[in-house]
Amino acid sequence: MINQHSVQLVFKQHYEDVTGARLSQKAQQFLQLETGSIRSSKLFVMQTELKAPQVEDFAKQCLADGIVQEVLIDEIAVPKGFRCYICISKQAGVTDDEGVSAQRALADFSNQSPDTASQFIFSKELYYLEAALTEEQLKNIAQAFLANELIHRIDCGALGANAPVLDFVPQVQLKANPGVKTIRLDVSDLELINISKAMLLALNLEEMKAIQKHFLDDNTRSSRQKLGLPAMPTDCEIEVLAQTWSEHCKHKEFNADIEFNNKDIKQKRTVNSLFKTYIKGATDKVKESLEAKGNDWLIKVFNDNAGIVRINEDNLFVWKVETHNSPSALDPYGGAITGILGNNRDPLGTGVGGAKLLFNTNVLCFGNPDYEGPLVGKQLHPRRIFAGVREGIEAGGNKSGIPTVNGSIIFDDRYSGKPLVYCGTGGVMPPQYMGMPSWEKPIAAGDRIVMAGGRVGKDGIHGATFSSIEIDENSPSSAVQIGSPITQKLLSDFLQEACLLGLIKCSTDNGAGGLSSSVGELATISGGARVDLEKVPLKYPGLQPWEIFVSESQERMTLVIEADKLTEVYALAERREVELSDIGVFSDDGFLDVRYQNEPVCYLSMDFLHEGVPTKQMLADWKRPKLDEPALPRYLDYNQVLLALLNSLNICSRETVIRQYDHEVKGKTIIKPLMGRDGAAPQDAAVVRLNFDSFEGIAVSNGIIPRYGDIDPYQMSAGAFDEGIRQIIAVGGSLPNLKEQDGIFWSVNDNFCVPDSEYHEKTNPDGKRKLGKLVLMCEALYDMATYFDIPLTSGKDSMKNDFKAEGVKISVPPTVLYSMAAKIPDVRKTITSNFLEEDDLIYQLGFTYNELGGSEFYKLFDKIGANVPQVRKEQAKEMYKRISEANELELISSCHDISDGGLAVAISECCFGAGLGADIEVNQQAFQDLSLSAILFSESHSRFIVSIHPDNKNTFEVVMDKFAIPLGKVNRRRRLLINQYGDRVIMLGLEALLQSWRRDLRV
């Protein structure tokens, strides 16, 4: 007989409860609530055949830590002196890893095989608070720091003489019987639109009409009749089409025909697909140029989960960066962790699969965390989003054992509706598995479709379509999921092992669109597939067939396995505790044939499924905004300006965030995000070595400068591309394709995140202009990539980054991130940003212009300006080549790129880390036509601060020629001194600089 028991783990009196103390501190700091002391405790609710004494035995031995905890069975503690409580449980169907781990522990304890197919131990958190708070105050604390009601249940209240009753069990109970519905499409246009809205399909009228036409077609009708399918589409078919045709999967706007009216140059033209013209177009051109010099390292671009380049004879590099914005807006922790884990599965499921994951990188855009205004609708406070996303990245990366080697955080109020959460992962794969090429995806009719990993539930239904629409009050909570790093770790360990053994023919991720898109896409290779949905293991009964097919339950991959290898694959999976299910077979009959207990639920021609979506027609225009350079106060205290810049949100130290990410697990991180004696010097790019047998490595950088787009989207995009390049140059990388067969690969992931750019008279009147910006950003990308011979190998676009509620619309600024990776032949020759020794000579490399437009300096005065930094790519390329020459001669001691905040900020950052200072003069010829503000704070591109050993002066100046502007030298006096014509412009001690820079971001 099944009984319900509770196990509470209470800390012993003397134990310092860190969790409780932190919660109390946060409540005070952010909510101004005095909670008094808080004690935390863990609660497990078990549904088991075990009797109370057995439960007690298990709890004492396996759950409690006897040194610090006591155990209560079927009893909730009421500690003396505590007046109220908060209890957090998970909602039904939400991942409960801790409960599952307890189940595993119980299995080991009783020597039975673990049952992870059903949940019978549920974990909860229980907090006791000393102060007598009202239920509303308790709820506030819970909502702000402990729970998100989309996924958690909050119980709270006063503690009386009796213990609170906390026996809620989050069991999913679905009453519906599985079945198939048909959707009538022989209806009016208005009704088609209504169907799309009601079913959350995110399909527009034209797309709905294309589906209507297909189903009314005589050929379709007769073939459906033969199979006993209704003439009208089933719910599953409509859902599969909506997933497959979603913006997320088909990139309809990047493939649209765009009428572009560039009013600046009085030019009207049509762009037939931004993707084909500018992105694939650029890579095609770069490829030609590379191959002309015998550089044949570009292995696979755009047509798999991640791009692949060759590092050397023994290793391929496979990597992907993408976004997880909408889920992170609703549940920041869940959104970020599923973002990371989902993105990990991209390189893991590229080609045959099984790449060893080498690093993560994350770029995050948030609203101001100190925002004090009102919040609308489901909008979460920017600090809460920041804190939750940070925590999700910590768990997703650390628990998977993948180092988070670098990243970037950008604050701008326009990200306070939808944050941008870019997750990137790189991995390494051998070029062959048991003699078969690892990068290919061969599938033949007869190969089995095997699902691996987690089970399927209702979680994440409509993720793909949801990410393609703006967030509003009606956004589905089912789109929110919580990742389980441990489930994925078991899966990825298994997959890597199985691939090395040659057991896997190929694999892919189950991400957006779930099985419908993973099987639907793989089936294009063989020419069809047959799936039997009743074979898909479920978390709980009662799911509709269409739900099983489109659910985005996490930690799953789809494997393609030759029938004769099934036994061996299953045996390995059992030893590694990974659940596999053989759910169907690939075919070549041209149809996606999905059944439930042999009843047809979906029968779609592969051709219509993948080619049937109509090309979108869109309108774009552009006219440069009329902007002026601002008038600033005549007298500026440059000491104060520099301190204010160092303390500004976009420049201040990220150390509190960085240190909570493991950035050196695997022991291969050579340039970490913070370096130097005191570990305080921020670095430009990360450098990771490949293995322990050689010193070859990879540099990773991120270029992103959204605020320049307010002035000039072309220069913003070109500038971000330059930023990505120069960060890699700074650490000692060199440009590709400079020599015949030099084998120096570079690879870029482009990630566009833009607001709704589809023109609509009423709802989006400036849509044309927004799309115009996107066209210009893409033009710049093409120009930069082809000029530098740097190919784009993969990427992503996210087109509807708007948040709407209560009549308020918050749209992100058009944003593009260029994530770059490049080969480093010898990591021992890489360069860090921090000055190394007294008397080393300091130079600026590159030229400063009067380009304060969009600068952090102007932002201090709430100005934007007009003179945005321009990329001068010819000059930049020439200089980057010379820097590499200087590095070959080992002339450079330190190198830091100049970006946010300009020269003065960059020099300050070079002083951090080693406790050194700098004596600087800025009266050189090169600065003569510039204001002091421009010299110190202009953010002109393609510049660096370098220091060199005095002995290298002559050679260095010959190599760098006009690009090297001598500025001064490194001092040991721990101060930054900047003079101009004998006048002291800035004089600050290192401690003052550090103190401003180390602003506490409070996460």
Place this chain on the structure above:
Amino acid sequence: MKIKYDLSAVKSLVVTGFGINCEEETVAAYKLAGSTVRLAHLNDIFSGSISIQEFDILTIPGGFSFGDDISSGKVLANKIRFKKLPDGSTLLEQMKQFIADKKFILGICNGFQVLVKLGLLPDLGGDAIQEVSLQQNDSGKFENRWIFMRVNSKSESPFLQDLEVIPVPVRHGEGKIIVRDKKVEVKMLTTHQMCLTYCDNNGRPARGYPNNPNGSTLDCAGLTDRSRQVLGLMPHPEAYLSIYNHPNWRQILREKPDYPKEGLGLQIFKNIVTHIAKRIPQMQ
């Protein structure tokens, strides 16, 4: 002088699976130390297809076994304590035999948490009953930062021979040592089983955060058992195999171009491999 012993005769076993994630660099450490290394999934040990008794040293690397659920290292410790191998023994019993056979066990970070929760460290009483615990850092945060640890010269751990102050990274959220009672604390000191303590860059006492990254009692960073055959520590020596792992390697090499290119963390692995090799009879 000619080396009179064969390092490759030393057989090291590194276990993995269930969320352990530092296995690759730990294997590299034993390889660089000259031993023969086998990486084995724990389930291949539990199924009986690999026996730990065939090896000289067993290492449980760092990571997040079972996602740190319930408490760090706890679920894996349970498995080792309760799960029966085909021959009816538990892995804990096998490990006790392993120790009785004068072999060595190393637990790093999560591996240390496992050994502590199994009662194998410090095991002052010799009966494998848990005496200390590793709990949440005082900061309440996971932290990845380089710190210094000092070797207790009286600890006589063969892993730590001739080492004094070692810079290494910590990367944990639950590394604060808490002792059961004052008696345990005193005994840890008097027996010198507290073999590693957090310290400042000169080897002087840590005096609180940040030198002591987690608030650990007595600044304790690592423990050995009574036999000195078992070592556990929170910091990651396997993350410092090469000078290029050090966050200040550029400046160190600028000041001293001839500075050893091996990381100081590697020395711990070299020490134990050499120690074992010395007692393996040489085949001529």
